[in-house]
Amino acid sequence: MTATTQDHAHHEAEPTGLKRWLVTTNHKDIGSMYLLFSLAMFLVGGAMALVIRAELFQPGLQVVDPYFFNQMTTMHALVMIFGAVMPAFTGLANWMIPLMVGAPDMALPRMNNWSFWLLPFGFAILLSTLFMPGGGPAGGWTMYPPLMLQTGTAFPFVIFAIHVLGISSIMGSINVIATILNMRAPGMTLMKMPLFVWTWLITAYLMIAVMPVLAGAITMLLTDQYFGTTFFSAAGGGDPVLYQHIFWFFGHPEVYILILPAFGIISTIIPTFARKPLFGYSSMVYATASIAFLSFIVWAHHMFTVGMPVAGVLFFMYATMLIAVPTGVKVFNWVATMWRGAMTFETPMLFALAFVFLFTIGGFSGLMLAIAPADFQYHDTYFVVAHFHYVLVTGAVFAILAAAYYWLPKWTGHMYNERLGQWHFWLSVIFVNVLFFPQHFLGLAGMPRRIPDYSVQFADWNMISSIGGFGFGFAQLIFVYLLWQCIRGGQKAEARAWEGAEGLEWEVPSPAPHHTFDTPPVIR
């Protein structure tokens, strides 16, 4: 008997038009939609940031009224977290995880379609609240009661929108877990998976574990407002501080949800451009899992000033400091991977290097904030704003940009314009530091966050920060143009677009065909 596995000639007859995008169940289509949606939200959230920086350009009230300013700070955070960063990572997961594990598609393609299309629906509701009587939410993205309960007509719409976005995230996570566990090509054991897949598996685990807490917390806000419950009302026997506890029980793992996939991306890109295998693969996996575990037991470092017992403060302080250990392992491994590597500095590598350097700065300022007695001084100042923007912008966003440059040839079939990429990188990295580094000084000098006006001693650094903000914002238009140019045409990309790239995604042609791995690849 002879046995053959059929070799399939692909007859490309892909449907086109709006319907393709509405009803598609193809992981590449859905990944592209996630990424484009994320880019749109990045620009919307960025525009909100520019409103904030325009108002803070000098002391006094010039551009917007204080209430609208507070709406901008709240919506900027919600849009960037739930609309830009999370969907970007989900888009990358959709595009790359099936390719990386040798699966033909995500495990539940129809659910995949639904989880994407919930996003525009949720954001249409959320953004529409800006035009409702009383305006949009203005109590900060953390939605602390009783302040949040003073929101006008928008309140139930905000809660509903966040529920919808949460459902979308949950469905995305379920799909990622099912794909990784059940759709891997034969022979691809867990410890043979690319690190991006590993970090996403752990991210999805975190999301599944903490999303019900967010859903429960905002539902209790809703029932407190409309159904007479008093979960967070001291007048009825509730406790508003407990809202902070359960919010941050969700919120701190959420921070790692926003950064763990970035670790996976950087662990993919650095070996490619250093032309060396990743140093310490298994220690990277265990470090990621350790960070995920620790993320469950550090939430109260966000609220050292609420008046916890000293034992509690000490526990959360030391637990938070422990996170530096696995994070240090990661940074060490990235540096060790580059050590004596034959490095080249194409745009993805530049963004990855900037990530390693600048994320580490964000990590160090995090360590400063972890010291409880010092945090009493830093709490709710611009130092905190500087810290989390170093983690989220030069961390998560830079990793997403690095990933976009790295995989654009695989997605579009064209090489991007390297010169424009370099311009984009250098302008971004310079302006982002002009934007956020002075905020450390402002915070240490005592400038509170979430204020539209400030004392004159903060004027100089605020002006510099605003110049950095506009510079960074406009630099991103280069990326939009580059993306458009790359989609339309350019130098044809080879299947293995980068000389040192490893992994199954580089075994398929560029652009990746609509359907890949009909036959599972052999993993050695």
Next chain:
Amino acid sequence: MTTHAELENTGARRFVLAPNIAPNWGQTVRIYLALSAACLTVALVCTAMGFWPVLPFAGIELAALGWALYVSARRSLDREIVHVEDGQVRVEKGRGRVEQTWHMEQAWTEVIHRQLPRRWEETELVLRSRGREVKLGSFLEPEERRSLARELRRCIGPMARCGDDGALPAEPADRKSPVLAVGPSHSLGDRTG
């Protein structure tokens, strides 16, 4: 995934159709239990502190995850086997065991690969004989289904032995129903594809 085997001496052919997945049930169950333990612990602590609304959300979410894992893992056991030998076509379908068997005459069976109306991008591959149809490869990718249809046309149908692999054969004159039988519960062989 389609595996095609041909017996060298007899000319008998066998096509094994399987989804392109190879889950590890034990590993999936262990990871699901670990995740459930973490999620439920959090939800129960919240409930104990009076925040009971967290619990139903956790329950719904874990049920959805369990369903998703079960449905996607169970698909790996699906098999469809087409035997072509001695002028007969035998189709077996099942999940882990043979659940249904169809017998058709090789010369009076046609291979139809058609676009479904109103279902974008979906195509359907069926074997039709004497008015009865057996659907094949619903879990395959469209390109793979097309390729399989081409292979099947080379060995099934009145013109198959003339080397025709494209044109549809004429409708059979004799329209007696094919034999439909629920087969014995024997193994479908290699479950990992």
